Amino acid sequence: MTAVITSPAASRQTRRAKGLATPRLLWLELRHNAMAWLVPVAIGLFWLTTYHKTVAMAPFWDVRADSLQLNAMLDFAIPVTGAAAWMGSREARSRLTDQVTITARPRWARLLIPWAATTIWALTAYLGCVAWLYVETAHQAPWGGPLWWPVVVPAVGVAAFAALGFVVGTYLPSRFTAPLATIAAFFILALSTQLIHGSQSYWNVSPIVTGPWDMGPQPGVATFYPFVPDLSIAQVMFLGGLTVALLGALGLPAGAAGRALRAAAAGLTGAGLLAAGTAVGLAGTGTLGTHGMIDIPALHDAASDRPFQYTPVCSRTAIPVCLNPAYAGYLAATAHALAPLLNQLAGLPGAPARIVQDSVTYQQGTGNCVAVLWRGPSASATSLFSVVLADQLPGPAMTAAQVGDQVASMYVPDLVTRVIGDRPGASQAQSAVARALEMSSGTSSFMSFQGPQGPNSCGPEEQGAPSQRLEVAPGTPAYAAAKRFAALPPATRHAWLMRHAAALRAGQITLAQLP
Amino acid sequence: MNVEIEGLTRRFGSATAVAAVDLRAGPGVFGLLGPNGAGKTSLLRMMATAVPPSAGTLRLLGRDPGRYGPRTEIRRMLGYLPQNPGYYPGFTVAEFVEYFALLKEVPPARIRVAVTTAIDRVGLGDRRKSRLRTLSGGMLRRAGIAQAIVNEPELLLLDEPTAGLDPEQRVAFRALLRDLGQRATVVVSTHLVEDVAAACAQVALMDQGKIVFHGTPDALAARGNGQGAGDTPIERGYSAVLAAARS
Numbered sequence A: 001m002t003a004v005i006t007s008p009a010a011s012r013q014t015r016r017a018k019g020l021a022t023p024r025l026l027w028l029e030l031r032h033n034a035m036a037w038l039v040p041v042a043i044g045l046f047w048l049t050t051y052h053k054t055v056a057m058a059p060f061w062d063v064r065a066d067s068l069q070l071n072a073m074l075d076f077a078i079p080v081t082g083a084a085a086w087m088g089s090r091e092a093r094s095r096l097t098d099q100v101t102i103t104a105r106p107r108w109a110r111l112l113i114p115w116a117a118t119t120i121w122a123l124t125a126y127l128g129c130v131a132w133l134y135v136e137t138a139h140q141a142p143w144g145g146p147l148w149w150p151v152v153v154p155a156v157g158v159a160a161f162a163a164l165g166f167v168v169g170t171y172l173p174s175r176f177t178a179p180l181a182t183i184a185a186f187f188i189l190a191l192s193t194q195l196i197h198g199s200q201s202y203w204n205v206s207p208i209v210t211g212p213w214d215m216g217p218q219p220g221v222a223t224f225y226p227f228v229p230d231l232s233i234a235q236v237m238f239l240g241g242l243t244v245a246l247l248g249a250l251g252l253p254a255g256a257a258g259r260a261l262r263a264a265a266a267g268l269t270g271a272g273l274l275a276a277g278t279a280v281g282l283a284g285t286g287t288l289g290t291h292g293m294i295d296i297p298a299l300h301d302a303a304s305d306r307p308f309q310y311t312p313v314c315s316r317t318a319i320p321v322c323l324n325p326a327y328a329g330y331l332a333a334t335a336h337a338l339a340p341l342l343n344q345l346a347g348l349p350g351a352p353a354r355i356v357q358d359s360v361t362y363q364q365g366t367g368n369c370v371a372v373l374w375r376g377p378s379a380s381a382t383s384l385f386s387v388v389l390a391d392q393l394p395g396p397a398m399t400a401a402q403v404g405d406q407v408a409s410m411y412v413p414d415l416v417t418r419v420i421g422d423r424p425g426a427s428q429a430q431s432a433v434a435r436a437l438e439m440s441s442g443t444s445s446f447m448s449f450q451g452p453q454g455p456n457s458c459g460p461e462e463q464g465a466p467s468q469r470l471e472v473a474p475g476t477p478a479y480a481a482a483k484r485f486a487a488l489p490p491a492t493r494h495a496w497l498m499r500h501a502a503a504l505r506a507g508q509i510t511l512a513q514l515p
Numbered sequence B: 001m002n003v004e005i006e007g008l009t010r011r012f013g014s015a016t017a018v019a020a021v022d023l024r025a026g027p028g029v030f031g032l033l034g035p036n037g038a039g040k041t042s043l044l045r046m047m048a049t050a051v052p053p054s055a056g057t058l059r060l061l062g063r064d065p066g067r068y069g070p071r072t073e074i075r076r077m078l079g080y081l082p083q084n085p086g087y088y089p090g091f092t093v094a095e096f097v098e099y100f101a102l103l104k105e106v107p108p109a110r111i112r113v114a115v116t117t118a119i120d121r122v123g124l125g126d127r128r129k130s131r132l133r134t135l136s137g138g139m140l141r142r143a144g145i146a147q148a149i150v151n152e153p154e155l156l157l158l159d160e161p162t163a164g165l166d167p168e169q170r171v172a173f174r175a176l177l178r179d180l181g182q183r184a185t186v187v188v189s190t191h192l193v194e195d196v197a198a199a200c201a202q203v204a205l206m207d208q209g210k211i212v213f214h215g216t217p218d219a220l221a222a223r224g225n226g227q228g229a230g231d232t233p234i235e236r237g238y239s240a241v242l243a244a245a246r247s
Helices: A006-029 A034-055 A061-088 A097-101 A107-140 A149-171 A178-190 A230-250 A259-284 A327-345 A400-420 A426-440 A477-486 A490-505 B039-047 B067-076 B093-101 B107-120 B139-147 B167-180 B191-197 B217-222 B233-246
Strands: A321-323 A354-357 A359-362 A369-374 A384-389 A459-461 B003-012 B015-025 B026-031 B055-060 B078-081 B155-159 B185-190 B202-207 B210-215
Touching: A006 A107, A006 B093, A006 B107, A034 A061, A061 A149, A061 A178, A097 A359, A107 A149, A107 A230, A149 A178, A149 A230, A230 A259, A259 A490, A321 A327, A327 A354, A327 A400, A327 A490, A384 A400, A400 A426, A400 A490, A426 A459, A426 A477, A426 A490, B003 B039, B003 B155, B015 B039, B015 B055, B015 B202, B015 B210, B026 B039, B026 B167, B039 B055, B039 B155, B039 B185, B039 B191, B067 B078, B078 B139, B093 B107, B093 B139, B107 B139, B139 B155, B139 B167, B167 B185, B167 B191, B185 B191, B191 B217, B191 B233, B202 B217, B202 B233, B210 B217, B210 B233, B217 B233
Parallel strands: A321 A354, A354 A384, A369 A459, B026 B185, B026 B202, B078 B155, B155 B185
Antiparallel strands: A359 A369, B003 B015, B003 B055, B202 B210
């Protein structure tokens, strides 16, 4: 029997050879990878289904990032699954199994390289597309910065689906494996959200879920409060664990590697499955937070519940209208819609010193229904008057002008009520002046705001008592007085109000005393 | 001895492809003859460490291929061309051979020279940048031989290496075999007995999973004196041995 002794120098040389061979093998695999051919397809899908849709949305980082995660995941995960399955089945399809099996490089180490090449191609294309979209958003968004967790989730998702396709291709090699794996990836992603029922669902671990399912991207989320990464962390843990487990499974078969490497592969598979299982469990404990994102207690950082500190953008109207800087694009239209009334109310007793934008809160309803709540205008004579913009509520996207009109519709009656005191028990003169101010501001026909209602929202709900006013019917003396008061020149009307507002609020002015 | 085989058996389900074969081979070219289905390819695949034996002992290059560490060392010094060699159509000849050099852990400093030498030795020097999908069947087989010899193996296993080669290439290939056999053990499985006669110092004839003859080509030819069918003495010896084994 010949004794075979491997010298330390020879071992070092072998290790060095392996180390230097890996980059060269990776280069060869990159040059001949199926994903290289599918990159234009993935970018085309991104352009058609993600880019166009996303840049048409309001330029809020949260909205754009949500749309990116949902759509780009589909655009890249599906092609990469097919490409990886094709690469995984390559050795068997090319009848090279025996030739590569008898080489010195362990099977596991050999197989990881084409998977890595496939993933690198897909990730490079994906990150390029993210850069494209985010640069565009950076030019449009007036405030805030990129959200990175919604970028990381699909990136890890691409690696996971590449691993899934590669393992399927390796263990079930055939010319049909790649197309079937591609179709399966589509259905896995598309169907993974069908069983979501409420915010507390294990299925929220699906990488295309970005928050309460079916609520869709909301501008109000991650604008007044920081982005809550709880669900993203669980998703990354799930996808990362799945990737590690799948890649570990490649090293499990006898002969795939030496005893130590196979033990490492088994350990990785176990650890990956444990991480993925833990992530699913964590996702199941998630609940809809008041700020519109999924909170997972075990992952939640209380710091993310503290509101952003920001300097609002304010209009130069008689009473300044101040909005969150992310909504700067809506300021001009909002101020324009409120300006006629604000000019009348400025300086009057009880008039607010400033109109400020408030955040909304979210509450889980039955099933996937999410109630959006906001504080009503303060009845007390504080110096601030809170408003929410229609774009913060569920419903179709609006133009800035539409948002301005909605603000006027929602808040002119409340502003008037606050200053004139037009409540149950008010005098006829108060009601007439209130109607006159509404008429002169162009919102007299409005009685009560019915907020936009999305398909899966429970409807917006204003917290606090809605304003209750006396009706002023046409043909009555009060109506005639209101018409007469509204017809006055704005300067005359304002001057009269400055002199008589206190008496009017106290109910000491009669209809006959109105000009 | 680079190849030491005792009682080597390989079964696929209920079929026995190789039945208790004993064989020893040192440096030089060793021919493995036999009709279709004799078990040559199964024996070669076991010697190539592509499949484990069902029974018996196998030692290659003084090592036990049943254990992972020694098997890896064997594989580093092994070249193998299967009966139906595969290839990646998009690779160039040079990339394909380099790919195998990397998998065989050829020292990085030697890879460029090793690839060039292997390609030149099989006469594909002028096609090194051609994609494999553009090559003829004979050229592909030569590319397969190049990948098998790129690591200058001490044990080279070739299964039907001359199939598809034109006469000129077959002559050149036999010269290459003789050259490789100077320092390595080259086992050539073929059913073309003239290849064996021209290049091999030792020959074994397999039938129904067993070795029915082991000796020199001249000894095989001598078995055909006055008996057997064929145009050349070695062909007559081949058929005479097979007839005797089956009687």
